Amino acid sequence: xxxxxxxxxxxxxxxxxxxxxATIIGIISGVIGCFIILRGLSLMGDAISHAVLPGVAMSYMxxxxxxxxxxAFGLLAAALIGFISDKSKLKNDTAIGIVFSAFFALGIIxxxxxxxxTDLYHILFGNVLAVRQSDIRITGIVGIIVILFVILFFxxxxxxxFDPMMARAGGLSTKAFHYALMFxxxxxxxxxxxxxxxxxxxxxxxxxxxxxxxLTDRLSVMVFLAAGFGxxxxxxxxxxxxxxxxxxxxxIVLTCAAFFIVAFLFSPKKGILWKxxxxxxxxxSV
Amino acid sequence: xxxxxRNNQFDLAYExxxxxxxxxxxxxxxxxxxxxxxxxKYNGKTALNNISLNLKRGAITGIIGPNGxxxxxxxxxxxxxxxxxxGSVEVNGKTIEKERKNIAYVEQRSAIDLxxxxxxxxxxxxxxxxKMRLMQRPGKVQRDRAVEALETVKMGCFSxxxxxxxxxxxxxxxxxxxxxxxxxxxxxxxxxxxxIDMVSEELIMKILISLKNRGKxxxxxHHDLHKVEEYFDDVIILNRELVSAGSVKETFVMENITxxxxxxxxxxxxSAGAGGQ
Numbered sequence: 001x002x003x004x005x006x007x008x009x010x011x012x013x014x015x016x017x018x019x020x021x022a023t024i025i026g027i028i029s030g031v032i033g034c035f036i037i038l039r040g041l042s043l044m045g046d047a048i049s050h051a052v053l054p055g056v057a058m059s060y061m062x063x064x065x066x067x068x069x070x071x072a073f074g075l076l077a078a079a080l081i082g083f084i085s086d087k088s089k090l091k092n093d094t095a096i097g098i099v100f101s102a103f104f105a106l107g108i109i110x111x112x113x114x115x116x117x118t119d120l121y122h123i124l125f126g127n128v129l130a131v132r133q134s135d136i137r138i139t140g141i142v143g144i145i146v147i148l149f150v151i152l153f154f155x156x157x158x159x160x161x162f163d164p165m166m167a168r169a170g171g172l173s174t175k176a177f178h179y180a181l182m183f184x185x186x187x188x189x190x191x192x193x194x195x196x197x198x199x200x201x202x203x204x205x206x207x208x209x210x211x212x213x214x215l216t217d218r219l220s221v222m223v224f225l226a227a228g229f230g231x232x233x234x235x236x237x238x239x240x241x242x243x244x245x246x247x248x249x250x251x252i253v254l255t256c257a258a259f260f261i262v263a264f265l266f267s268p269k270k271g272i273l274w275k276x277x278x279x280x281x282x283x284x285s286v
Numbered sequence: 287x288x289x290x291x292r293n294n295q296f297d298l299a300y301e302x303x304x305x306x307x308x309x310x311x312x313x314x315x316x317x318x319x320x321x322x323x324x325x326x327k328y329n330g331k332t333a334l335n336n337i338s339l340n341l342k343r344g345a346i347t348g349i350i351g352p353n354g355x356x357x358x359x360x361x362x363x364x365x366x367x368x369x370x371x372x373g374s375v376e377v378n379g380k381t382i383e384k385e386r387k388n389i390a391y392v393e394q395r396s397a398i399d400l401x402x403x404x405x406x407x408x409x410x411x412x413x414x415x416x417k418m419r420l421m422q423r424p425g426k427v428q429r430d431r432a433v434e435a436l437e438t439v440k441m442g443c444f445s446x447x448x449x450x451x452x453x454x455x456x457x458x459x460x461x462x463x464x465x466x467x468x469x470x471x472x473x474x475x476x477x478x479x480x481x482i483d484m485v486s487e488e489l490i491m492k493i494l495i496s497l498k499n500r501g502k503x504x505x506x507x508h509h510d511l512h513k514v515e516e517y518f519d520d521v522i523i524l525n526r527e528l529v530s531a532g533s534v535k536e537t538f539v540m541e542n543i544t545x546x547x548x549x550x551x552x553x554x555x556x557s558a559g560a561g562g563q
Contacts, residue, residue, distance in 0.1 A: 038399075038402060038403075089329075152421050153420075153421065154423075155415060155418070155421075155422070155423060155424070156420065156421075158404075158412075159412050159415050161402070162399060162402045162404055162409075162412070163393075163398060163399075163412065165367065165391075165393050165397060166391060166393065166412065167415075168365075168367055169365050169367060169386065169389070169391040169416075170386060170387060170415060170416030170468075171383070171386040171387060171416060172416075213403065216403055217403050217404070217405055217448040218403055218404070218405065218408075219402075219403050219404060219408075221403075222403050
């Protein structure tokens with residue numbers, strides 16, 4: 001079976017394209033995902049990955065790369081969510097729910113005007129095997145931007161994620177970093193669209209990051225681990241998808257979830273089995 | 287343990303400087319933070335109304351008042367961490383924006399995410415961030431300063447521990463170390479003594495006194511009225527408005543306390559008789 005997969009890689013360009021894209025997506029969504037979960041923005045990540053849909057639809061109608069339209073709508077959604085929760089007494093999650101469902105619905109209607117139902121299905125659930133060379137290039141550029149940003153501003157990202165109040169007291173514009181992160185999140189969400197689909201992008205963002213969180217107490221280690229889990233899940237998921245003819249996005253996401261379950265149970269520091277054992281030992285020693 | 291703290295070298299090293307500062311200071315130079323007509327509103331409700339006061343250099347000032355009196359808001363207002371409706375704040379004669387990096391702010395411990403993947407050393411190292419440029423990475427200078435600060439609060443051996451595994455007192459010492467690592471002129475602390483052990487409290491107080499003796503400006507939001515006379519040189523009594531501000535001796539009197547808290551407290555000041563500590 002693994003032989004079959006390797007043969008496939010040798011023979012089929014589409015499979016190579018798929019695995020390259022999925023690997024890049026695995027890295028960058030793991031990296032950005034760390035900051036998303038540590039800042040308590042998981043729901044925001046979900047919202048933005050859905051809210052890019054009208055932008056994608058627009059590029060179908062008008063032609064051109066969907067990156068620009070999708071990024072614009074992603075950022076617009078982030079700004080609108082910020083605006084509604086600032087200007088009303090509604091809580092942030094309510095504002096998120098309103099905005100992203102509205103954007104998503106708008107996207108669905110626009111796509112149904114523009115193209116057939118098959119395209120909608122691919123956008124919603126991903127079709128990594130249809131990745132073109134030009135898509136890889138864009139994904140690669142996004143990958144470089146994301147990684148450079150995180151390397152250059154690691155210090156600022158760390159302090160504004162851990163202690164935003166202190167960051168502001170020290171003169172850092174936490175708002176600027178919030179929107180920069182939202183921008184990168186949008187870029188990642190758009191490029192992950194083909195790999196796992198709009199609906200499941202959130203899993204790529206938060207599940208590898210959460211798995212890494214279970215295993216370490218250092219942010220830098222967490223970022224590397226999350227990227228690693230992202231890549232592993234992408235490759236293994238793709239393998240199952242190819243071998244058993246499963247939906248690629250779903251296979252990747254389930255692999256992420258499998259990693260998380262293992263870490264959740266067996267993590268030496270934070271796993272629940274370990275904690276239980278520790279507790280028992282404590283009780284015994286008392 | 288307490289004796290060890292008292293004899294700590296950190297303390298001795300600054301005793302000499304202390305005298306220099308005292309000799310050279312004139313009254314005007316002692317003014318470190320100048321607040322004029324500060325008004326802050328939250329959602330249309332007035333949290334602080336028209337506050338004017340000064341904080342002195344080389345002194346520890348307590349900020350006291352009942353719950354909801356605007357004590358934390360005053361500190362956040364000084365740092366412009368909340369929206370200021372009117373009034374002005376000057377630090378060392380400059381705007382807050384220019385002096386931010388010289389102010390160490392120790393927020394309430396409850397505001398901190400204790401599950402964050404960060405250890406004690408890295409937390410202290412964060413204190414060196416405000417004085418670094420954007421994109422600059424902490425180097426040997428910053429690391430050395432963090433190590434020194436950790437030793438000062440006697441937490442050196444906890445360096446590698448995740449912060450969530452510390453006790454309240456240990457954690458507070460870490461945050462004090464972070465403030466020390468910032469190498470600031472002004473220290474603003476929000477309820478630093480809530481829920482911590484006596485040893486930590488005494489150690490922190492020792493450190494703050496030695497900072498004071500080095501001519502630093504220190505303001506502490508505090509709720510335990512019994513410690514006011516022991517800990518502070520000056521006191522600010524708030525209840526949304528300024529009730530009174532000045533030296534503890536002149537300001538911390540029953541009349542002002544009653545004006546802020548109502549008369550249900552019983553005797554608190556040492557001059558008020560039997561119950562005082």
